[in-house]
Amino acid sequence: MRRGFDETKPIYLQVKERIEDQIISGQLKEGDRIPSTTQLVQFYKINHLTVSKAVHLMVEEGNIFKKRGVGMFVAEGAQEKLLRRRRDQFVDRYLLPMIREAERLGMTEEDVIRLIRSQKERDQE
Secondary structure (H helix, E strand, C coil): CHHHCCCCCCHHHHHHHHHHHHHHHCCCCCCCEECCHHHHHHHHCCCHHHHHHHHHHHHHCCCEEEECCCEEEECCCHHHHHHHHHHHHHHHHHHHHHHHHHHHCCCCHHHHHHHHHHHHHHHHC
């Protein structure tokens, strides 16, 4: 697959998420120019329409804006908006299911916290 894309999710969403990741991490800051669609097409070796769909979605969401003839730029407040959305998604996708499963298994909050800390320590080794 091209540049490590996951087959379970549409490529345009993965391109969008990769740009969002750069905004969240601060690699792309408010007002920074993002790569052009042509540059993204060449980098990922994917169809122009796929990249255009990702960029269009980001414009619709207000995370980037286009300056005709100049390029595309990170919108003001994009990092905070993306962080807020990702945190909400984290709760819905991971935290709530984990809490429900822990309750089914009879685990206490302290048990879960202990497991998280233990796993985190193993990861850092």
